[in-house]
Amino acid sequence: MSNNIVAIVGRPNVGKSTLFNRLIQRREAIVDSVSGVTRDRNYGKSEWNGKEFSVIDTGGYVRGSDDVFEGEIRKQVELAIDEADVIIFVVDVEEGITPMDETVAKLLRKVTKPVLLAVNKVDNAMREKDAVEFYNLGLGEYFTFASISGSGTGDLLDALIEAFPEKPEVEVKEDLPRFAVVGRPNAGKSSFINALIGKDRYIVTDIAGTTRDAIDTKFDRFGFEFNLVDTAGIRRKAKVKEDLEFYSVMRSVRAIEHADICILVIDATRGFEGQDQSIFWLAEKNRKGVVILVNKWDLVEKDTMSTRDYEEKIKKELMPFTDVPILFVSALTKQRLLKALEATVQVFENRKQRISTSKFNEYMLKVIEAYPPPAMKGKYVKIKYCMQLPSPTPQFVFFANLPQYVKEPYKRYLENKIREKWDFSGVPIDIYIREK
Numbered sequence: 001m002s003n004n005i006v007a008i009v010g011r012p013n014v015g016k017s018t019l020f021n022r023l024i025q026r027r028e029a030i031v032d033s034v035s036g037v038t039r040d041r042n043y044g045k046s047e048w049n050g051k052e053f054s055v056i057d058t059g060g061y062v063r064g065s066d067d068v069f070e071g072e073i074r075k076q077v078e079l080a081i082d083e084a085d086v087i088i089f090v091v092d093v094e095e096g097i098t099p100m101d102e103t104v105a106k107l108l109r110k111v112t113k114p115v116l117l118a119v120n121k122v123d124n125a126m127r128e129k130d131a132v133e134f135y136n137l138g139l140g141e142y143f144t145f146a147s148i149s150g151s152g153t154g155d156l157l158d159a160l161i162e163a164f165p166e167k168p169e170v171e172v173k174e175d176l177p178r179f180a181v182v183g184r185p186n187a188g189k190s191s192f193i194n195a196l197i198g199k200d201r202y203i204v205t206d207i208a209g210t211t212r213d214a215i216d217t218k219f220d221r222f223g224f225e226f227n228l229v230d231t232a233g234i235r236r237k238a239k240v241k242e243d244l245e246f247y248s249v250m251r252s253v254r255a256i257e258h259a260d261i262c263i264l265v266i267d268a269t270r271g272f273e274g275q276d277q278s279i280f281w282l283a284e285k286n287r288k289g290v291v292i293l294v295n296k297w298d299l300v301e302k303d304t305m306s307t308r309d310y311e312e313k314i315k316k317e318l319m320p321f322t323d324v325p326i327l328f329v330s331a332l333t334k335q336r337l338l339k340a341l342e343a344t345v346q347v348f349e350n351r352k353q354r355i356s357t358s359k360f361n362e363y364m365l366k367v368i369e370a371y372p373p374p375a376m377k378g379k380y381v382k383i384k385y386c387m388q389l390p391s392p393t394p395q396f397v398f399f400a401n402l403p404q405y406v407k408e409p410y411k412r413y414l415e416n417k418i419r420e421k422w423d424f425s426g427v428p429i430d431i432y433i434r435e436k
């Protein structure tokens, strides 16, 4: 089941990003140790009292941080209202209520979703008193905190968890794969879907969604059966014309979280750019399967660019998660569209794959024997047993006498060996080293 989505809104320089970083800290550290790189600073996963949620910082996307156009803030808040389950509105006690705060408050007062007003930079009793002025925003109770030191964030998080809507347990009647077609505007997502559906509309039903605005559409054609995950947000995209990273990434969040596999459509004439990469890492971070479709391949001069060159270029950006199917398609000429579906179904199977503990040990213990973890501080690390965990996405645990001595490069080695032996193409893998 997908997580709740929290959006942090407010005018520039009120401390949105500091709060965001504080919320995602723990998870981010883990993710960074895997990829070795900090990615998508504006989206992260967080957890409080055992409840997981996704956080979006609407901050980093607004251009011209000091004199932001009111219109831009307005769009940002409207989008947050569309996409998030709970909104945290950050204001700054030092500055007091500014006209832009009032603009934001006015939008938020109309919203039926929970809004938490968070007053930042409150780190002494005097400022606690000053904060009272924010009642004038007409949003009711507020929370005071100091994003730099973290004081007060605990209460804010408690309130946040309380505010999450009760999501009814979804009755999954059919265990069909769930595919989301994602990518930035004009990459050809709609064309791809239309090309598959054809004029006859083989789409069978619109199953009322799992949340109020996610829609599953059953696809049943050419021997393929799956649900296409769409969201009301994506359908309403025409409302927003601007080609901002913010919109395409934010619009993708819910669709990705609802899906098993993301079909990432990119425009061959533009390459694998920033927004495409953000969406890719969003899928990876959510442990979803990924297939990349390089669309509009009909427009590419084949003499100057071969599929192999193109694939190499994309894979450089995918490091270290390069084991991903990349297909060259055309929604226009329908070239290789069925291949694309086949590849997606294969990734779905890969993600479900379970390797028996005996087979896994038989192979991996030999692999480890051939190249054991390097000794640390004169101590030898021994791994005697390993297994796949019964988790929805592939996770493997290796039991060692000194787990803390098994470092990232060795984990990477284990992952590569697993991928060599079994087909996990398109699927993120987690490797854990535990004390035996």
Ligand code: GDP
Residues within 6 Å of the ligand: 183, 184, 185, 186, 187, 188, 189, 190, 191, 192, 295, 296, 297, 298, 299, 329, 330, 331, 332, 333
């Ligand atoms: P979306 O915003 O990702 O849904 O993109 P659309 O499906 O609306 O496509 C954007 C534009 O690209 C449209 O003008 C399409 O006709 C065009 N287009 C989409 N796929 C292809 C393709 O494979 N080849 C060519 N030449 N044009 C395409």
